[in-house]
Amino acid sequence: MAQIDRDKLLDIYTRTMKVNRTDEKFRELLMGGKVAVMYYCVRGQELVSAAAMAALEKEDYVVCTYRGQGEQTAKGIPMEKWWGECLGKATGTCKGKGGTMHITDPETGIMVTTGVVGSGLPIANGLAMASQNNGDGRVTLVSFGDGAANIGGFHEAMNMAQLYKLPVIFLCQNNRYGEHTAYADHTDSPNIATRAAGYGMKGVTVDGNDVHQIYPAMQEAVARARAGEGPTLVEAMCYRMMGHFFGSDFSYMPPEHIAEMKAEDPLPKLRQVMLDYQFTEEELDAIVADIDAQINAAVEHALAAPLPDTDEIYKDVLEETA
């Protein structure tokens, strides 16, 4: 088993808990009726996002999806701006004009959050192409689900990325569901990563609930991209422990699937790894308490923040209207 540097492990743990506590807070606000917006829960996928973002540098680009809270918060979008956007406030990353499905924060490298399944891959290629053209050394990571692997843009983008050896990492978070359709009902091949071979690309399938698998895989993919060796398709096996979006029915999930995902929950597993690395319960609890305090402050700030001016509907359409 590959060892992970203790500081890096702490970094991954902190990012993971930031994702998890943000998710918990969001669901609490939604359930309490304090906010009513679309939100795509990330419970069960926290570690994948955190490990992926921990493998990147701050300048690196990320393209994610509507289920992108994990990438966004783990990459480091300031919490006040993130919550502001999710609550549709003028203080949000996009002045309240993008919303939960279109969080954008170039300062932290979150370049696009797309609401259209599979659309991020071709765009990630372009960001990576710019880096290849201008030699800035950045890599681009695009995150998507298993459902995206069946849309045309996936195939076009994978082929093009390999053809040009673009510095891009394709992270498939295989959470076993495409919207409300189970993996076996949308795909017959056992894995997504095997598709990489069809493009001459390197593809790996790893357990996204095991930090010792997901982080080294991400690290290697990032290193390959940065060294000019081309793209990698990393398929992280994980579970979406909630419905497609907050409030949606997920009674269609069979009981054995629910039992399986509870057994594989990445959070207790990661906590055990931390204890194995001689972090104490108190240290870990203190980290979570600190995150909670930050989140609570950010939520309070966002709730109190002003709404965007209605004139905003005419602005940012074209440069002339900026």
Add this chain to the structure above:
Amino acid sequence: MAQITMTQALNLAIDEAMADDPGVFCLGEDVSAKQGGGVFKVTSGLTEKYGEHRIRATPISETAIIGAAVGAALAGQRPIAEIMLMNFVGVCMDQIVNHAAKLRFMSGGQTPCPMVIRTTTGVGVGFGGQHSDMLEAWFAHVAGIHVVTPSNPADARGLMRASIDANDPVIFIENILCYGLKAEDPGPGYRVPLGKAAIAREGTDISLITYGRTVLDALAVADDLAKEGISVEVIDLRTIAPYDEATVLASVRKTGRAITLHEAVRPFGTGAEIAANIQEKCWDSLKGPVRRIGGTFSAVPFASHLEQAWIPQKSDIVAQIKASVGKV
């Protein structure tokens, strides 16, 4: 000054933009030297100057082409993506409409998308139903995009340069039948600002509002009718969206009559929007209803005589003008 074709005009504009700005690059099917510099030779000679990274021949993957252009634009480059024929935009509409056009707005202005989508089309060359359509109305209906089409080589050079300069996506439509047109080269650095129409011919009796290849028809008809004492003002929009409303409305207030003309099918075409706008804003100046001329509402047919019957006829333009000015 030298005479240049529209193909050369476009090539010169792209060449000088690439020389001026290392962030400008081309990508598309068959665009590099290995494939002969583009199916209509617009990027001919540029690979030799700028290399294969900046003249990127792509797989036949329209979604990946436009997606790559979007991504590169977000990273601060100025891609010129070619969609070989306009009908193929159907393959990549998500990238154009949901991403290129909207990312500036949805990000609150943080991620503008400066990119040009060059595309070719035109009725009259026997390409049939999936290689001939003028689809400008699809894009004119989406906020966040400029839609541009030149009718002559000088405008082609100037509009292409301005399109590459623009900090938003531009759909740049090249009519196949116009590539061979020749005119005086306006010279290096020439720019035609986006959103500015040209009065291609001044007149006093009626405003004929058009763009692209049908400008040639409009000018020919105006020549003929001048001999009969009818003075037609021909407006070449050059930028279809957002269009130069001030020039159009001023012309109609002067002439009191208007006809919109385009090769695209008539129903729900750009002419309908322009006509409606004229009627709202120039009602008191109008001496009669605004008329619309457009292509037949069917797929573009193959057989030459069918194709010729499909497009707006000069005889129809003449008849509509005469009916409008009361000289039937």
